[in-house]
Amino acid sequence: MKILFGIMxxxxxxxxxxxxxxxxxxxxxxDGEEIYQDFCIQCHLDTGxxxxxxxxxxxxxxxxxxxxxxxxxxxxxxxxGPIEVNxxxxxxxxxxxxxxxxxxxxxxxxxxxxxxxxxxxxxxxEKVASINK
Amino acid sequence: MTKNFFAxxxxxxxxIISCISQENPPEVKTxxxxxxxxETLVDGIDIPWGMDFISENEILVTEKKGVLYRVSNGEKAKxxxxxxxxxxxxxxxxxxxxxxxxKNNKVIYFTAAVHLEGEAGGNTALYxxxxxxxxxxxxxxxYKGKPNTKKGQHWGSRIVFDDKGYLFFTIxxxxxxxxxxxxxKRDGGKIYRLNxxxxxxxxxxxxxxxxxxxxxxxxxxxxxxxxxxxxxxGEIWENEHGPKGGDEIxxxxxxxxxxxxxxxxxxxxxxxxxxxxxxxPGMEQPLYYWVPSIAPSxxxxxxxxxxxxxxxxxxxxxxxxKYLERLVIKRGKVIKREKILDDVGxxxxxxxxxxxxxxxxxxxxGVLKVVQR
Numbered sequence: 001m002k003i004l005f006g007i008m009x010x011x012x013x014x015x016x017x018x019x020x021x022x023x024x025x026x027x028x029x030x031d032g033e034e035i036y037q038d039f040c041i042q043c044h045l046d047t048g049x050x051x052x053x054x055x056x057x058x059x060x061x062x063x064x065x066x067x068x069x070x071x072x073x074x075x076x077x078x079x080x081g082p083i084e085v086n087x088x089x090x091x092x093x094x095x096x097x098x099x100x101x102x103x104x105x106x107x108x109x110x111x112x113x114x115x116x117x118x119x120x121x122x123x124x125x126e127k128v129a130s131i132n133k
Numbered sequence: 134m135t136k137n138f139f140a141x142x143x144x145x146x147x148x149i150i151s152c153i154s155q156e157n158p159p160e161v162k163t164x165x166x167x168x169x170x171x172e173t174l175v176d177g178i179d180i181p182w183g184m185d186f187i188s189e190n191e192i193l194v195t196e197k198k199g200v201l202y203r204v205s206n207g208e209k210a211k212x213x214x215x216x217x218x219x220x221x222x223x224x225x226x227x228x229x230x231x232x233x234x235x236k237n238n239k240v241i242y243f244t245a246a247v248h249l250e251g252e253a254g255g256n257t258a259l260y261x262x263x264x265x266x267x268x269x270x271x272x273x274x275x276y277k278g279k280p281n282t283k284k285g286q287h288w289g290s291r292i293v294f295d296d297k298g299y300l301f302f303t304i305x306x307x308x309x310x311x312x313x314x315x316x317x318k319r320d321g322g323k324i325y326r327l328n329x330x331x332x333x334x335x336x337x338x339x340x341x342x343x344x345x346x347x348x349x350x351x352x353x354x355x356x357x358x359x360x361x362x363x364x365x366x367g368e369i370w371e372n373e374h375g376p377k378g379g380d381e382i383x384x385x386x387x388x389x390x391x392x393x394x395x396x397x398x399x400x401x402x403x404x405x406x407x408x409x410x411x412x413x414p415g416m417e418q419p420l421y422y423w424v425p426s427i428a429p430s431x432x433x434x435x436x437x438x439x440x441x442x443x444x445x446x447x448x449x450x451x452x453x454x455k456y457l458e459r460l461v462i463k464r465g466k467v468i469k470r471e472k473i474l475d476d477v478g479x480x481x482x483x484x485x486x487x488x489x490x491x492x493x494x495x496x497x498x499g500v501l502k503v504v505q506r
Binding site: 039041045054070093095096098 | 179180182197198219220221222225226284285286308402403404453454455479496497
């Protein structure tokens with residue numbers, strides 16, 4: 001009987017840890033900020049305002065908020081060619097940055113919940129992994 | 134009544150003047166843009182980081198994501214035999230340079246972000262190899278910055294040769310400005326000098342200093358992405374990305390400290406201060422600094438007569454504002470700045486070809502030849 005409880009206990013512990021393995025949004029955003037400072041800030045600037053006509057804004061960007069998958073794909077595999085952001089056309093190149101899926105999820109969560117942006121869904125590394133070229 | 138009317142006007146005028154005066158003089162002028170135009174030498178290259186000329190009709194061009202092209206009469210062919218490139222942030226396959234005696238020995242040099250040993254991440258490495266047609270062989274690692282890091286920034290990198298038989302190349306501070314640039318025991322934030330076979334010259338400035346990395350030639354750099362030899366004096370001229378408002382042109386001298394991050398004219402991207410200090414004894418002042426930053430990458434002097442009134446001028450590419458900048462320099466001072474080819478694209482590299490024309494590596498395009506009308 002004791003052994004049975006023991007096994008049950010272990011099982012519950014296992015379940016709980018797997019459930020909570022999912023990174024909380026706050027932690028993901030903090031990690032994402034570090035990635036942002038490292039890889040994104042040179043072009044998209046400190047508060048995601050970008051440079052008009054050269055680097056598209058991320059703050060209150062209609063392209064970003066309406067094209068989450070395209071945005072993730074852009075970070076993961078690079079993005080080039082003309083896009084329209086907040087009524088302005090951009091035709092630049094964002095190179096693939098060599099980031100891991102979790103890093104991409106973190107930086108997306110940071111961008112999506114900052115500078116006036118709000119997004120309901122938490123981007124997970126699994127979601128990033130599911131996005132193909 | 135009049136007082137109330139004029140007060141905002143004065144404030145407005147004052148504001149406008151103070152905004153204008155934030156630009157470090159001389160103010161960049163935008164002359165008639167129809168004077169210069171470009172012809173495409175090769176297209177379809179995302180980030181053409183480095184190039185060198187085999188002949189007037191044949192060039193080698195690197196693409197940052199890890200492709201080396203041999204371009205003959207505008208047709209590009211991929212070169213095989215590169216090492217595995219570590220793509221992360223600003224790093225990838227970077228500069229390329231033909232050995233001064235390439236005609237006879239077929240040796241080329243290139244810099245690349247690589248992950249070779251232990252720790253995660255990567256750092257900038259210098260290689261040489263033998264190029265036959267589109268095949269690279271006898272690959273040799275000449276230098277590798279340490280340690281590896283997953284930071285995405287500041288890999289450098291440019292390669293030049295002086296007329297005394299030395300090779301110089303750059304590694305940026307690798308996103309660790311507090312530790313790397315001022316420490317001679319550490320890689321990053323340095324310009325290095327090697328013999329052409331990769332050995333370290335015995336008279337390198339820190340060759341006898343205990344613990345110092347003996348390949349170092351100068352230090353205190355942030356991210357040097359432009360380097361060229363002055364056609365008359367033979368000096369090494371370098372430009373580097375500063376933080377916000379601190380891009381610099383420097384003349385590189387043996388053993389000197391260029392100050393980063395102890396002194397700088399720039400501030401953090403966030404607008405906060407890095408240091409109040411603009412100068413310090415024992416640290417070099419830049420020949421020029423850009424405020425606002427133009428994000429300079431690649432530069433070349435025009436030493437030929439193919440352009441009118443440009444001989445001796447320095448040409449620098451702006452990644453940020455997508456133009457080519459012409460700088461007139463007199464007695465060690467920049468006296469005139471002009472925008473050439475406004476909106477040409479993000480200029481990654483500038484080189485003078487064997488035909489005396491300037492060639493640009495432009496992102497999303499390829500290599501463009503600058504012609505004057």
